[in-house]
Amino acid sequence: MNAGKSEYLKIEHVCKTFGKGETRSEVLRDISLQVAKGEYIAIIGHSGCGKSTLLNIVAGLTEASSGYVFLEGREVHQPGPDRAVVFQNHSLLPWLTVYDNVRLAVDKLNSRKSSAERHEWTMRNLELVHMTHASKKRPGEISGGMKQRVGIARALAMSPKVLLLDEPFGALDALTRAHLQEEVMKIHAELGNTVLMITHDVDEAVLLSDRIVMMTNGPAAQIGELHEVALSRPRNRLELIADKTYIDSRARVLEFLHKKSHYVEAA
Amino acid sequence: MRGRLAHVAGVVLPPVLMLGLLGLVWQALCSHPGSSLPPPSKVIDDTWELIIHPLYDNGGIDKGLFWHLFASLKRVGTGYLLAASCGIALGVLIGSSKWAMRALDPLFQVLRTIPPLAWLPLSLAAFRDGQPSAIFVIFITSIWPIIINTAVGVRNIPQDYRNVARVLRLNGFEYFTTIMLPAAAPYIFTGLRIGIGLSWLAIVAAEMLIGGVGIGFFIWDAWNSSLISDIILALAYVGIIGFLLDRAVAFTGKLIGRGTVSI
Numbered sequence: 316m317n318a319g320k321s322e323y324l325k326i327e328h329v330c331k332t333f334g335k336g337e338t339r340s341e342v343l344r345d346i347s348l349q350v351a352k353g354e355y356i357a358i359i360g361h362s363g364c365g366k367s368t369l370l371n372i373v374a375g376l377t378e379a380s381s382g383y384v385f386l387e388g389r390e391v392h393q394p395g396p397d398r399a400v401v402f403q404n405h406s407l408l409p410w411l412t413v414y415d416n417v418r419l420a421v422d423k424l425n426s427r428k429s430s431a432e433r434h435e436w437t438m439r440n441l442e443l444v445h446m447t448h449a450s451k452k453r454p455g456e457i458s459g460g461m462k463q464r465v466g467i468a469r470a471l472a473m474s475p476k477v478l479l480l481d482e483p484f485g486a487l488d489a490l491t492r493a494h495l496q497e498e499v500m501k502i503h504a505e506l507g508n509t510v511l512m513i514t515h516d517v518d519e520a521v522l523l524s525d526r527i528v529m530m531t532n533g534p535a536a537q538i539g540e541l542h543e544v545a546l547s548r549p550r551n552r553l554e555l556i557a558d559k560t561y562i563d564s565r566a567r568v569l570e571f572l573h574k575k576s577h578y579v580e581a582a
Numbered sequence: 583m584r585g586r587l588a589h590v591a592g593v594v595l596p597p598v599l600m601l602g603l604l605g606l607v608w609q610a611l612c613s614h615p616g617s618s619l620p621p622p623s624k625v626i627d628d629t630w631e632l633i634i635h636p637l638y639d640n641g642g643i644d645k646g647l648f649w650h651l652f653a654s655l656k657r658v659g660t661g662y663l664l665a666a667s668c669g670i671a672l673g674v675l676i677g678s679s680k681w682a683m684r685a686l687d688p689l690f691q692v693l694r695t696i697p698p699l700a701w702l703p704l705s706l707a708a709f710r711d712g713q714p715s716a717i718f719v720i721f722i723t724s725i726w727p728i729i730i731n732t733a734v735g736v737r738n739i740p741q742d743y744r745n746v747a748r749v750l751r752l753n754g755f756e757y758f759t760t761i762m763l764p765a766a767a768p769y770i771f772t773g774l775r776i777g778i779g780l781s782w783l784a785i786v787a788a789e790m791l792i793g794g795v796g797i798g799f800f801i802w803d804a805w806n807s808s809l810i811s812d813i814i815l816a817l818a819y820v821g822i823i824g825f826l827l828d829r830a831v832a833f834t835g836k837l838i839g840r841g842t843v844s845i
Contacts, residue, residue, distance in 0.1 A: 393748075408746070408760075408765075419750070423752065423756070
């Protein structure tokens with residue numbers, strides 16, 4: 316496998332259409348993107364532009380109409396734990412405890428390891444998101460932010476090659492969201508995950524990512540612009556408020572979303 | 583302590599008072615000479631032997647009420663357990679396969695409207711014996727709500743849970759045990775509860791026709807001997823046991839459903 320650094324995850328000419336004949340609608344048109352190992356990518360665009368469809372195609376949950384997705388040089392055909400998804404609505408199984416939700420993934424993927432090792436790995440991932448104190452609680456007994464933490468722990472426990480975050484903090488209040496963003500940054504710094512995150516929050520995109528993929532409006536959404544966020548890590552939200560690069564990046568994304576996203580197709 | 587006592591009294595007193603009130607009304611209505619139904623005092627008087635000797639056994643069908651109820655429960659238990667296992671299996675099948683649903687659903691929708699007793703002559707013809715026929719009637723009565731509710735439950739498993747299973751690459755068996763059964767449990771147990779209720783309804787009618795030991799035939803036999811008080815006592819037992827069966831299934835649901843079944 317001679318996948319170069321810049322070709323860790325490769326999305327090539329992906330198109331997606333739903334339906335047939337009269338009701339046919341083109342959602343994604345010719346999306347190509349290369350992601351390096353350890354890179355944090357944010358995909359931003361107006362709602363309904365097909366961001367989630369793109370993420371689902373990378374996850375293997377949806378099949379592309381044409382085009383390919385390669386991970387480490389291998390084509391992606393179906394979902395798998397190497398592309399763990401953190402779903403927008405956390406998708407925890409309500410009949411299992413926090414611990415068992417994570418343990419389910421650990422048990423499935425480490426069937427050859429001993430029970431003690433699996434327990435340790437489960438607890439370690441719960442520790443990463445600071446949820447060990449609630450390990451015996453059911454999802455119904457914890458807050459939305461905590462559920463999302465457990466969702467992240469479950470995904471991390473799969474030791475994925477790529478972590479796919481589908482608007483992970485979209486349903487949370489601003490303070491909880493900020494808190495979780497910090498934790499995701501810490502985890503990313505510690506583990507060096509490759510991340511693909513969907514968001515519609517400009518600040519979140521600039522704060523967290525190395526590159527921002529801006530999608531044009533659907534139907535037939537395309538990648539409008541790519542923007543490199545040239546900020547060093549670790550990043551501090553408060554220090555960045557007055558940072559020129561931060562302000563510029565933010566301005567550029569905002570400008571795209573409010574002015575350009577409509578016109579790219581015509582251009 | 584006083585608060586607790588007051589709470590218990592608040593829960594227990596209203597039904598007890600209501601029962602007493604209804605008893606008094608009944609007593610007043612049926613006490614006059616020539617009344618076609620006995621008042622409660624006479625019911626207890628007439629059936630005192632049956633109440634205090636539920637376990638006597640003089641052979642044949644001359645047994646205590648315990649034995650009659652036990653025989654009925656055995657029939658219901660057998661038929662119902664068969665219906666539960668077949669019903670859940672069929673429900674999972676038509677819930678997860680579009681083609682199985684298209685093929686079987688119309689058939690089930692027609693069959694489920696057939697009244698329980700209408701099956702009895704046919705099953706007597708097929709089995710040539712009362713015992714399996716009664717069990718078959720229980721089976722065929724209780725299976726439909728179990729199938730239909732299980733199928734709805736399986737169809738309604740949220741896409742999110744399926745996606746979790748797909749990302750983890752759970753195999754068919756793992757999906758069945760870790761996702762499908764718990765996710766569909768609230769629906770399955772709704773079906774099981776309706777099913778046990780219907781079984782208990784059907785057994786009394788079926789036993790009246792097949793005869794032998796059983797609470798249904800006990801009631802029919804009492805009617806033929808004009809022992810109206812015996813009938814009333816038997817009805818009270820039938821009602822209480824029906825209630826207990828329902829609670830037992832609900833309790834099992836709570837136990838197995840791990841918090842997802844709220845009954």
